Amino acid sequence: MKQNAVASRPRGTEDVLPEAAGAWRRIEGIARDLAAQYGFGEVRTPSFEHTELIHHVGESTDVVQRETYDFSDRGARGLTLRPEGTAPVVRAALEGGLFARGLPVKVYYLTMSAFRYERPEAGRLREHHQFGAEIFGAPGPAADAELMALMAAFLAEAGIRDASAHLNSIGCPVCRPAYREALVAYYSARTATLCADCQRRLAQNPLRLLDCKPDREAALGAPHAADHLCAACRDHLDGLCALLQVAGVPFEIDHLLVRGFDYYTRTVFEFVHGGIGSQAALGGGGRYDGLVEALGGPATPAAGFGLGMERLLLALRQEGRAADPDAPCELFVAGPTAAALRLTMAARRAGLRADFDPLGRSLKAQFRYADRLGARIVAVLPEADHGAVTLRDMVAKTQRDVAADRVVDELRQAAGLRPR
Numbered sequence: 001m002k003q004n005a006v007a008s009r010p011r012g013t014e015d016v017l018p019e020a021a022g023a024w025r026r027i028e029g030i031a032r033d034l035a036a037q038y039g040f041g042e043v044r045t046p047s048f049e050h051t052e053l054i055h056h057v058g059e060s061t062d063v064v065q066r067e068t069y070d071f072s073d074r075g076a077r078g079l080t081l082r083p084e085g086t087a088p089v090v091r092a093a094l095e096g097g098l099f100a101r102g103l104p105v106k107v108y109y110l111t112m113s114a115f116r117y118e119r120p121e122a123g124r125l126r127e128h129h130q131f132g133a134e135i136f137g138a139p140g141p142a143a144d145a146e147l148m149a150l151m152a153a154f155l156a157e158a159g160i161r162d163a164s165a166h167l168n169s170i171g172c173p174v175c176r177p178a179y180r181e182a183l184v185a186y187y188s189a190r191t192a193t194l195c196a197d198c199q200r201r202l203a204q205n206p207l208r209l210l211d212c213k214p215d216r217e218a219a220l221g222a223p224h225a226a227d228h229l230c231a232a233c234r235d236h237l238d239g240l241c242a243l244l245q246v247a248g249v250p251f252e253i254d255h256l257l258v259r260g261f262d263y264y265t266r267t268v269f270e271f272v273h274g275g276i277g278s279q280a281a282l283g284g285g286g287r288y289d290g291l292v293e294a295l296g297g298p299a300t301p302a303a304g305f306g307l308g309m310e311r312l313l314l315a316l317r318q319e320g321r322a323a324d325p326d327a328p329c330e331l332f333v334a335g336p337t338a339a340a341l342r343l344t345m346a347a348r349r350a351g352l353r354a355d356f357d358p359l360g361r362s363l364k365a366q367f368r369y370a371d372r373l374g375a376r377i378v379a380v381l382p383e384a385d386h387g388a389v390t391l392r393d394m395v396a397k398t399q400r401d402v403a404a405d406r407v408v409d410e411l412r413q414a415a416g417l418r419p420r
């Protein structure tokens with residue numbers, strides 16, 4: 001069916017309406033507080049970058065090869081909507097001279113939009129949003145441990161119970177070539193049984209065969225990266241396992257874990273949810289010690305993660321976590337428009353969540369509107385300019401009269417607010 005291009009949103013995108021926005025704000029607040037607690041500073045980068053930057057990250061990466069939104073602007077510049085945050089953050093850190101101020105540099109980004117032309121399904125969108133963090137300049141496993149600890153703390157505080165951390169090492173430029181060869185030899189003996197995608201990937205990026213769902217049977221017998229690590233990569237992985245224990249982050253080694261971007265070295269990790277279907281990774285990341293240099297910067301070790309906000313919200317709904325409604329209106333002022341606006345403004349200035357009827361309808365209609373807003377108290381203004389205001393408690397179903405100039409103070413006291 002042809003979509004109505006005016007009345008429907010583009011495929012693979014989502015709207016956030018007021019009733020759902022509270023859940024977003026709650027997890028955003030948790031992410032912001034934790035990032036600050038863990039010592040990360042915020043970065044924001046543009047939604048699009050030069051195509052060269054995004055495509056530099058790896059032509060054998062599916063996301064970059066087949067899923068980017070590339071376009072030319074009216075000045076014929078080649079631009080790409082960012083499919084992820086890492087390359088843009090590296091670019092911004094280099095351009096802004098962050099590394100020159102001393103290392104390590106710890107940054108995070110929040111509700112960062114990312115665009116990938118993928119086949120939409122539950123948990124897989126064409127525009128999604130990430131909470132991500134990156135640490136630059138720390139070569140040892142402490143940075144990896146800290147990132148995983150932040151992810152674990154964030155998911156726990158958000159209310160997720162059913163997530164587990166998977167960890168693997170995919171080696172480095174020293175030891176990965178031999179592992180690659182072992183994988184190619186293993187899979188070459190089985191090409192006839194492989195899916196078309198994997199037949200294509202075998203020459204370019206054999207590690208990706210390990211996380212192919214149709215070819216899972218073959219992957220189960222494949223050689224493990226962990227058995228092909230050089231001494232330095234082995235030490236890094238052992239050190240990380242020990243530090244995760246120190247930090248109190250439970251994890252499991254997953255020999256089939258590889259990641260979708262080419263830039264990873266050594267550590268890769270993912271937090272996987274048990275109940276949201278095939279797109280089960282709530283977030284993932286790892287170490288990418290070569291990327292800063294590949295993008296024109298000084299050799300700088302780095303590690304980071306990205307976590308999908310939509311997937312997290314999906315997982316919270318799946319775990320039966322109630323929605324997070326907006327705080328209801330504390331005071332609704334019913335009466336003639338100008339007088340109602342005056343008292344509403346006084347209440348707002350005093351810190352109350354207050355509202356009135358901008359349509360100036362009948363008193364009965366205004367009460368119905370107050371009900372819809374969930375107003376706890378309705379102040380009914382007197383007909384004349386002077387005279388008492390009636391405060392009706394919509395929950396207790398009681399009412400009392402208060403002098404007009406006392407209404408705001410009384411309500412502030414009732415709401416437990418200190419005098420201003």
Ligand code: HAM
Nearest residue numbers: 084086123124125128281282283284285304305306308
């Ligand atoms: P990624 O695994 O491609 O890694 O994405 C991170 C998370 O974003 C995923 O685990 C998932 O929750 C969410 N996500 C990815 N694609 C989609 C999609 N199409 N629809 C909905 N959610 C999605 C990265 O992006 C790396 N930059 C992470 C990183 C940071 N590595 C090092 N530093």
